[in-house]
Amino acid sequence: MPNDFSDPYLLVLGLDQGPSCTAGQAFTEHALSAMVYTKYCKFHRVVRDVKLSVLHSSNGLFLKAQLFSNNLWAVNKRPFNTGKFGEDKRRLLNIFLAAETHEGALFEKHGHKIAADFNMPFGTDEERKVVFDQVALLPSFREAGEVS
Numbered sequence: 001m002p003n004d005f006s007d008p009y010l011l012v013l014g015l016d017q018g019p020s021c022t023a024g025q026a027f028t029e030h031a032l033s034a035m036v037y038t039k040y041c042k043f044h045r046v047v048r049d050v051k052l053s054v055l056h057s058s059n060g061l062f063l064k065a066q067l068f069s070n071n072l073w074a075v076n077k078r079p080f081n082t083g084k085f086g087e088d089k090r091r092l093l094n095i096f097l098a099a100e101t102h103e104g105a106l107f108e109k110h111g112h113k114i115a116a117d118f119n120m121p122f123g124t125d126e127e128r129k130v131v132f133d134q135v136a137l138l139p140s141f142r143e144a145g146e147v148s
Helices: 019-031 042-077 084-099 105-118 125-136
Strands: 010-015 035-040
Touching: 010 019, 019 035, 042 084, 084 125, 105 125
Parallel strands: 010 035
Antiparallel strands: none
């Protein structure tokens, strides 16, 4: 950026359409008498429009789902990339595995949904046991990093 605009310069700006960007562009162009060409980024505008619609549709349900799932997928690294919450999550899994069996009421109630996620059958006692054992092997409980 030149110290003064006494020499002819063309300043090309790629900006978001936010208030600070447009104010800075207007100041540079009019107060400093600079030649300014501004190319506004349409992507940021679209993102803001989508975020605004997500906020106001269904009483913010989609925004809540987005925030909760964002926290859920990152929980193994939080807080502050220490992995403490991942340790807590593994501890909770161990407590669940010690207190629950494939015949328990909690697993009986929700096991068919877990089996569907694994694309596994859930009809017989043996199939229920296999699904229950599969929960203990989930990488999201065993690994601190990102899960593919």
